[in-house]
Amino acid sequence: MSIISPAFKGLIKLRQSAIANFMLNPVDTQQQVFNHLVGSGQFTEYGKKYGFNTIDSIADFQRRVPINDYDSLKPYIQRIFEGNQNVLWPSPIKWFAKSSGTTGDKSKFIPVSTECLDDTHFRSSKDIMALYLKEFPQSSVTSGKCLILGGSHQVNQQNAASFFGDISAVMLQNMPFAAQIFRTPELSIALMHEWEAKIEAMAHSTIHENVTYIGGVPTWTIVLIKRIFEITGTQNLLDIWPNLELYIHGGVNFTPYRRQFEQFIPSPHMHYRESYNASEGFFAGQDREDEEGMLLFLNHGIFYEFMPMSEYGAPQPRTLTLKEVELYKNYALVISTNAGLWRYVVGDTIQFTSIKPFRIKVTGRLKHFINAFGEEVIVDNADNAIAIACTQTGAIVNDYSAAPVYMTDATNGTHEWIIEFEYLPVPLEVFTTMLDKSLQAINSDYEAKRYKDMALRMPIVHRMPKDGFKKWLKDKGKLGGQHKVPRLSNDRTYLDEMLRYLTPEAE
DSSP states (O other): OOOOOHHHHHHHHHHHHHHHHHHHSHHHHHHHHHHHHHHHHTTSHHHHHTTGGGOOSHHHHHHHSOOBOHHHHHHHHHHHHTTOOSSSSSSOOOEEEEEEOOTTOSEEEEEEOHHIIIIIIIHHHHHHHHHHHHHOTTOOGGGSEEEEOOOOEEEOTTOTTOEEEOHHHHHHHHOOHHHHTTEESOHHHHTOSSHHHHHHHHHHHHTTSOEEEEEEOHHHHHHHHHHHHHHHOOSOHHHHOTTOOEEEEOSSOSGGGHHHHHHHSOOTTOEEEEEEEETTEEEEEOOOTTSSSEEEOOSSSEEEEEEEGGGTTOSSOOOBOGGGOOBTOOEEEEEEETTSOOSEEEEEEEEEEEETTEEEEEEEETTBEEOSSSOOEEHHHHHHHHHHHHHHHOOEEEEEEEEEEOOOSSSOBEEEEEEEEEEOOSOHHHHHHHHHHHHHHHOHHHHHHHGGGSSBOOOEEEEOOTTHHHHHHHHTTOOSTTOOOOOBOSSSHHHHHHHTTOOGGGO
């Protein structure tokens, strides 16, 4: 039975009403968000530079304000990081979300304003639950606690008044007291910096709680669940948390992990919800279990533009607004936010799966693909090919990475994969053949290049030893939090590093 309070019930109903409103009026909602952002930013240094006070339309905004990435905004962000204010956004900024870096930097530090926390991240978190309870109003999910796998935070030593950490850690640190009551583990454990010690502490501290739902990246959630199984001696998570009914996942495509979770939690009443939460903002969440894609959050302090892939890399790329997008075409996501990220290219590629309402799915990263031979393989292709190969062979995959092998005078090119299996009941060659056939069925460009081995020969697949990817991440100082194994790369930088973690017995 739910112990949901009348106040929380009222809040959920308000959010359900707000969601229904932006679903019915998406273009008008985005116009209102745009007006608010430009109006708020007009007196900042950036707003003055680009004349925000005289911008009178979205088209005018697109003409005047350049497309940005982290490197182009970094000089402004660095000044905020050092304690200057009213640079990109008018309200004081003391928190920064730390994420994986660009080519020239190990890490990026994304400004997080109070409005960004309240109107974007926390509001979106409420809306994930509001959408779930809308579909399952008799749910008892609120009768227990949410297990959250967050990151860690540190004090910014350049400025004692500024702090940084994974966006999940920033949210945990700033979460209202009332919300803290309904989550586990305790904050001191959730914000531990050393990831292996943190997993150990989380496992021991949560096994006696009444956990009804879990939120986290699949890869690290699996690590925690396996450690809990080792401690308790069971292989069924419902033996530990019998009221568990919901897993909210994000960060990577869930498709390759679903079968493993269904083994961990063997219940027809277990539900899975995808969310799209990045350091730069909380963009979307799954609203229906039977619908492909996630509902784009339109009244959460973010104005969206969508760059056709043909425009990516152009000197003045053209972007589209909501009313101009088409179904199942790849777009680079461009955002302007209530923390001062103006026309910022997030780095993800998305497709619209629906336009009434607007639902999206993440198809990959702008820099995570393989197109060395014109095959145009994106992460979404690879994830689905892995999933099909697993279904056909009974295998379970923990993680993978792939890169091209370039043509030589003697041989055609190919793709080289490193895959860490949880379970592989067939010879590796059988799995490789099924992976290749599945990718051909999904991607016609890859299929054409594979025809009679004319451009691409059969892929090379290595078996990564248990925890090999984990060791690689640890050695790079990127273990835990939102750090993920790069699925696809168009060069061999990552893969050549990973090959050193193979052993002769692993292949």
